[in-house]
Amino acid sequence: MLPIVFIHSGYQSYLEYSLRQCRLANPESAVYVLGDDANKNRFPFVTHVPIASLNAEKSDRFSRHYVHRSTNPEWYERLCFVRWFYVLAFMEQHQLDAVFVADSDVMLYKNLGQYAAWKNRSANQQSAYCLAEYPTANPYSWLASAHSSFWTRQGIADFCDYLLATYQTTDSQARLEEKWQYHQQNRQAGGVSDMALLYLYATDHPDRVINLLKPSATPEHSTPEVFDLNISIASNRLADEFELDNNNLKKATWKSSNYEGYNRVLNQNCIFNSLHFQGLSKQFIHRYYRGTDLRLHRLGQELAQRFSPVLKSVHRLKNGLKRLLTT
Secondary structure (H helix, E strand, C coil): CCCEEEECCCCCCCHHHHHHHHHHHCCCCCEEEEECHHHCCCCCCCEEEEHHHCCCHHHHHHHHHCCCCECCCHHHHHHHHHHHHHHHHHHHHHCCCEEEEECCCEEECCCHHHCHHHHCCCCCCCEEEEECCCCCCCCCCCCEEEEEEEEEHHHHHHHHHHHHHHCCCHHHHHHHHHHHHHHHHCCCCCECCHHHHHHHHHHHCHHHEEECCCCECCCCCCCCEECCCCCCCCCCCCCCCECECCCCCECCEEECCEEEEEECCCCEEEEECEEECCHHHHHHHHHHCCCCCCHHHHHHHHHHHHHHHHHHHHHHHHHHHHHHHCC
16 A cells, blocks of 8 residues: 655644545555654654654755745745655665655545556656646746655655755856846745746646645546635635535535535546644644544533633733733
8 A cells, every 4th residue: 555654743633634534535544744752652653753863864955955935934934845855765775666745734534545547657757646627816926735646766866966956056056146136026925936837847747746735536436526725715726626515615515425516627527635733724624534533622622612712812811901000
């Protein structure tokens, strides 16, 4: 079965749901967390690998040439880049031919070894991740993400070499600088991240990358299946592709062991192989866990979410009274 890899620093409560949901959907797959002491020994059903134990020599080479071009903190953007060198080092150390890599805020509902588009890929197709194709006001949005991604060892080695070459080549650097200047001149947040390089890699090598946002069906299963770009937006591969619910999340209904949502472009339901709870949507992640355990944990999450506005108001009132009484 296909090994599944999460990379995470620290411990947050949503890990309880993403890792356990992954195990539910992939009971026979080895699940690894490339992590640190804060998430060690917390999950007996996963194999914890200290990320510091991995010899990612190429990441040092990359860091020496890295030029920061983002409004995000440099340490954050650099970490997003070098994680791919650590995945490569992990695969080499464990002699793994292929893996699925997921961000820790992704809920998985698919037995990933059975994803037909990956199983039936061509010899050239060595990676699969999320590529949005809808136009935006920013011509440099470059919408690509590997929060859910398949990689062969050769595929991630090629991508890491691409990262190294890009930051050591004048013409490639100029392409990144052009994007960065657009952000600065138009006062837009963001800039050059690993997502930009994922987009450029797929643009430069379209025969090597499968788009996980493209709905796919098989003769055995006629309902198309997709991976989620971001549960907080209606767009996926295309603009306004799915309906939103009252919480401004993609409307997803549990049917016959799958989450399904209505695709307005195809005019039919699609199966969500994953849901990506990016940013503030993490507060809803407990509602989408399909296990029968963690009932008290889920109740605590629900109460915290429902009463959070009240508690914040009480806290502000308490602080206001304190300031008033001490002046």
